[in-house]
Amino acid sequence: MFSKNDWKNRRVLILGLARSGTEAAYLLHQLGADVTVNDSLAFDENELAQELQSLGIRTVCGSHPPELIEEKPEVLVKNPGIRYDHELVQKAVEAGIPIITEVEAAYDAAPCDMIGITGSNGKTTTTTYIHEMLKGSSRQPLLAGNIGETASKVVRQASSDHVMVTELSSFQLMGTVNFRPNVAVLLNIADAHLDYHGSKEAYIEAKAMLFRNQTESDTLVYNADDPIVCSMVESAPSIKIPFSTKKKLADGACLFDGWLWLHGEKLVRETDFSLPGSYNIANGLAAAAAAAAAGAELEQIKSVLRQFGGVEHRLQHVMVWKERTFFNNSKATNVPAAVTSLQAFTQPVILIAGGLDRGLSFDGLIPEMSNVHGLISYGETACKLLEAGESAGVPERHQTETLEKAVELAIDVSREGDVILLSPACASWDQFSTFEERGRTFIHAVEQATGKKAGNHT
Incomplete structure (x- = not known):
């Protein structure tokens, strides 16, 4: 199997299994490394560890013995979710052992180009956009990273005829050393994961690892409307392509005069763009610039911008029925995310909201509900949301227990x-195990109430 480095007999300790650790173990074992995996779950209950041990991979489960570091592994592969103040990680730092995430291992084994996408918001949508835009091009795109299968798994299917389109978190990027995507996309920077990184400066530094190793032959697509992003990329040696929804760019991707443009050429009219909200236009522009740099056909880029229905549970277009349009934004698990979705629409909205009561205020919604003429609240927070709707002057306000009933009420009051x-x-945890389950329940309830399958336009 292809590898940029020789892993034969190298001693590797993998800390934490789950998807990333397990796939890194498979990959590095396949490359000939001497792999030890360590996971907190006891071996008898740990199916992943049992599978790995059946391949001859050493497993240490149920605790994190310091002896694993005293054995002096040459590399520690850390699950991205494990913090750097973990006991074994600290011991590895003190011993001078390199600490990486599985993204670095995947890059090392990649026989093809990689596109890396990061930012505080919009990563999944932009990554999916790029993947769709590259379909039918000279190289088949493979989707990887946070959005689906881990990069270490996807890379085992890759050949030189592919291009890996990889969504990357700051947690993953922090554990990179030589990682160098041929095309990098930096969407935006907001206050996020400061409990993990310790400071905004450390968070920004982790994000900047996306393009740290790029050269003048690589491409960096960046947000020209974000001052922090502009400052971050200033000294990058790569070919820099800006995108903007606020100003005309002679070279780059922008929204101007009612059109989306790329390098001075019109792509699609703003009115023909398929997703609501200026932030989705920004994601589309970034994706168009990156996909074009990676070899996508211009007509395919235009087609995707017109037809893309969104990512599941992220302002996902569900259907049009009797001139009512349904959107599933179950991923909005907090007030700021809900505010962003409300800002995406100029037409009247019937808002369905509710869920787990964390004791937080919903006052942040009040200024954003000027175009909400119906609020259906449900679940533990139903009363609090109803109070916010009353303060905002929402004329139609109803409370119910379940999401299914909320859908029925929303249709009843809609126009x-x-x-x-x-x-x-x-x-979602008052009634659902995940936001995905909540979103699927919403879609099913809409289908039941309308008698139509999702995706229909009638």
Whole structure:
């Protein structure tokens, strides 16, 4: 198997299994490394560890013995979710052992180009956009990273005829050394994961690892509307392509005069763009610039910008029924995310919101509900949300227990031309195990109430 380095008999300790650790173990074992995996779950209950041991991979489960570091592994591969103040990680730092994440191992084994996408918001949508835009090009795109299968798994299917389109978190990027995507996309920077990184400066530094190793032959697509991003990329040696929704760019991707442009050429009219909200236009522009740099056909880029229906549970277009348009934004697990979705629409909205009560205020929604003429609240937070709707002057306000009933009420109070939007502003755990389950329940409830399958336009 292809590798940029020789892993034969190198002693590797993998800390934490889950998907990333397990796939890194498979990959490095395949490359000939002497792999030890360490996971907190006891071996008898640990199916992943049992599978790895059946391949001859050493497993240490149930605790994190310091002896694993005293054995002096040459590399520690850390699950991205494990903090750097973990006992074994600290011991590895003190011993001078390199600490990487599975993304670095995947890059080392990649026989093809890689596109890396990061930012505080919009990563999944932009990554999916790029993947769709590259379909039908000279190299088949493979989707990897946080969005689906881990990069270490995807790379085992890759050949020189592919290009890996990889969504990357700051946690993953922190554990990179030689990682160098041929095309890098930096979307935006906001206050995020400061509990993990310790400071905004450390968070920014982790994000900057995306393009740290790029050269003048690589491409960096960046947000010209974000001052922090502009400062970060200033000294990057790569070919820099800006994108903007606020100003005309002669060279780059922009929204100007009612059109989306790329390098001075019109792509699609703003009115033909398929997703609502200026932030989705920004994601589309970034994706168009990156996909074009990676060899996508211009007509395919245009087609995707017109037809892309969004990522599941992230302002996902569900259907149009009797001139009502349904959107699933179950991923909005807090007030700021719900605010962003409300800002995406100029037409009247029936908002469905509710979920786990964390004791937080919903006052942040009040200024953003000027175009909400119906609020259906449900779950633990139903009363609090109803109070916010009353303060905002929402004329139609109803409370119910379940999401299914909320969908029925939303349809009852809706009018032609309305958007019926699930944007809960709450975690799902009062009634659902995940936001994905909540989103699927919403879609099913819409299908039941309308008698139509999702995706239909009638």
